[in-house]
Amino acid sequence: MSIDSQLLAQAALFHPMSFLTRAPEVAAEQFLQKLEAEVSGGALRVIATADEGSRVYYRRLAWDSDHFGVPMYRVDFFSSKLEGEGAVRAYRELLEMLKTVVAAESERFYVFAEVPSDAIFPLQGACAAGWRLVESRLTYYHDRLQQFDYAQRFKVRQAVVEDIPNLREVAAVSRNAFDRFHSDYFFSAPTADAYLSTFVENSVKGFADVVLVPAVDDRPPNAFLTGNYVPESTEFAGKKIARMILSAVGEQRRGWYVKLIAELSQHFKAQGVDICHMTTQSTNRAVIRTWEKLGYSFGRCAHVLVLTQGTI
Incomplete structure (x- = not known):
């Protein structure tokens, strides 16, 4: 599997309505294009490992931050060109980098990610990086x-x-x-x-x-x-x-x-x-x-x- 096809497969999992489409690759490509457009516009931030093989897209939630009085962030997508144990290590490294970045902004912070149950390596990487589970949710349509x-x-x-x-x-x-x-x-x-x-x-x-x-x-x-x-x-x-x-x-x-x-x-x-x-x-x-x-x-x-x- 090429890197591009890997990225599309991962993006298809994170697309919030991927279950509605019969063309997940097309939806995934458009999902990635939207993310990059938001990065260019400044609404979305990106952190990448040194070789840029693993990336996390996250945003600061302005309304939530103001309401709670604490910096609040949401991860929209994170990906890696690696698989298996290597991917888990990469995700752990990536999310520990994210922790360092948000901790530099405030002593208190809150970051959350909604990770599809079939995104196995991102889930394992998050657990290895010290993230904790607070909710398991089902979408019906x-x-x-x-x-x-x-x-x-x-x-x-x-x-x-x-x-x-x-x-x-x-x-x-x-x-x-x-x-x-x-x-x-x-x-x-x-x-x-x-x-x-x-x-x-x-x-x-x-x-x-x-x-x-x-x-x-x-x-x-x-x-x-x-x-x-x-x-x-x-x-x-x-x-x-x-x-x-x-x-x-x-x-x-x-x-x-x-x-x-x-x-x-x-x-x-x-x-x-x-x-x-x-x-x-x-x-x-x-x-x-x-x-x-x-x-x-x-x-x-x-x-x-x-x-x-x-x-x-």
Whole structure:
């Protein structure tokens, strides 16, 4: 296998929606082109080993850094021309170089990477470099959303600014012990709760394209589901793609999760969406059963690994 084909194969694994394409090499090539364009534009940074045979692409997350008061980074992709034990050593060297760079910027820092479960050598290299696992997540998708149908319809509406106090509370108390924030000792429980509360508030204010809540009575919503449209890309030309992102259901709305998923699927269908996908923790069996009941299929498994210094 040539170096170029190796790189394409590795990029195909890291492409966040590679499971949707029948031409992974084409998607991988376009994924790499986007990364290099962001490097040229200054949004993405690169660290390489001396022979440039191994590289890591990472970015500083401005909003997250400001919110938490700690420099936050995300690794988008890392690759090596080596295989087997050599690749593991190279990844370890590469990620230790990254640690040195971010540690020079601040005494406290947080770096995370979502690594596909089939990227074996990057996973082993990260573990060897001292990164720790905080979440295993599954992505599910529906690629025939225009054919989506469900036996029942439910009354929902778009969330409004007046709903924010209630939705903030629901997000905070509907705690998932296995999500990236609550499972990682870097974040205190109140810090993790506050982040989700802020996330849903910003979603209502425009961060999300749609936030659905129950509309069956005059009580506060006590449940929500957010979604976004994915920018059109050359990898999926002619396909309109959407993503469901964050949900929470309070005790007063028990049973509403399936209703919100069904209704947001219907909403996206009405907007001409062809494909919808969403992610949850591998431990969230009830959610997975709901998705499968509604016709969503398994897309991929990935692991979230972090490298941190200090706590907040």
